[in-house]
Amino acid sequence: VTSAAVAGPIGVFDSGVGGLTVLRALQSVLPRENYLYLGDTARLPYGTKSPETVVRYAVTAADALVARGVKALVVACNTAAAAALAALCERFDTLPIIGVIEPGARAACLASASGRIAVLATEGTVRGGAYQQAIVRLRPEAQVSALACQLFVALAEEGWTEGAAVDVVAARYLQHTFAASGKGATLAPDTVVLGCTHFPLLRQAIAKVVGPQVRVVDSAATTAAATRERLAAADLLAVDDGVSGGSGSSTTRFLATDSVARFASVGGRFLGRDIGADEIELIDL
Numbered sequence: 001v002t003s004a005a006v007a008g009p010i011g012v013f014d015s016g017v018g019g020l021t022v023l024r025a026l027q028s029v030l031p032r033e034n035y036l037y038l039g040d041t042a043r044l045p046y047g048t049k050s051p052e053t054v055v056r057y058a059v060t061a062a063d064a065l066v067a068r069g070v071k072a073l074v075v076a077c078n079t080a081a082a083a084a085l086a087a088l089c090e091r092f093d094t095l096p097i098i099g100v101i102e103p104g105a106r107a108a109c110l111a112s113a114s115g116r117i118a119v120l121a122t123e124g125t126v127r128g129g130a131y132q133q134a135i136v137r138l139r140p141e142a143q144v145s146a147l148a149c150q151l152f153v154a155l156a157e158e159g160w161t162e163g164a165a166v167d168v169v170a171a172r173y174l175q176h177t178f179a180a181s182g183k184g185a186t187l188a189p190d191t192v193v194l195g196c197t198h199f200p201l202l203r204q205a206i207a208k209v210v211g212p213q214v215r216v217v218d219s220a221a222t223t224a225a226a227t228r229e230r231l232a233a234a235d236l237l238a239v240d241d242g243v244s245g246g247s248g249s250s251t252t253r254f255l256a257t258d259s260v261a262r263f264a265s266v267g268g269r270f271l272g273r274d275i276g277a278d279e280i281e282l283i284d285l
């Protein structure tokens with residue numbers, strides 16, 4: 001492992017701005033790393049597309065990041081991780097690649113007492129069954145329900161994370177599965193995993209419908225922890241030189257395939273800080 005390789009950025013890929021929720025967790029667990037985030041905003045949403053299309057998109061996006069010298073790749077998009085992780089690992093067989101599904105499944109299994117777990121995700125993620133399989137691999141007795149909640153993506157992009165419209169949509173998606181929860185012995189799930197980059201923004205509205213006894217978890221923190229483990233195992237963690245100190249020495253750059261202005265304005269909500277247009281480069285894939 002060369003020092004140039006260690007200094008390379010961690011590539012983070014998503015269909016749009018939602019993966020910034022994962023970038024945020026990565027930055028808090030690995031503050032000394034450099035990051036290169038690619039949001040394929042021109043082709044969002046991935047969640048409604050066929051697996052073949054998602055694989056094709058994910059491969060071109062990963063090619064662009066690899067060409068820019070990333071030392072590892074985090075597939076922050078659940079839909080892309082569900083459909084394309086195997087294809088990406090085959091194509092870049094020496095690059096550490098971390099998807100969000102396995103860490104998300106792990107978070108859900110750790111949180112659930114009963115093993116009854118509900119996965120909320122896009123249509124594509126639900127259809128492919130990757131979450132369901134990952135959970136059952138970790139916990140064979142688990143009973144997993146998977147609910148496609150595609151409209152949550154649009155609501156989060158719009159910045160509608162609370163209020164009457166969100167409550168109505170959340171109730172429509174979730175009420176049936178959670179109707180019996182909170183009344184003692186029921187068969188409702190005791191844990192919800194937010195299996196989509198956008199859903200952490202709607203956490204409160206979702207929690208309101210499922211009730212206080214249901215745990216709501218996401219994959220961001222567990223993905224960041226998994227990334228740290230993979231980098232450590234490959235001897236690729238950024239070195240603490242004790243001089244530059246803190247996160248001030250690390251850089252984060254953004255690539256977007258559509259409007260830089262929109263990436264900046266919508267992305268800030270997901271990252272939790274303002275993003276300057278000068279931090280973003282428009283690229284074509």
Ligand code: DGL
Nearest residue numbers: 015045046047078079197
């Ligand atoms: N990033 C996608 C995911 O996590 C949500 C947005 C989309 O459908 O592209 O599944």
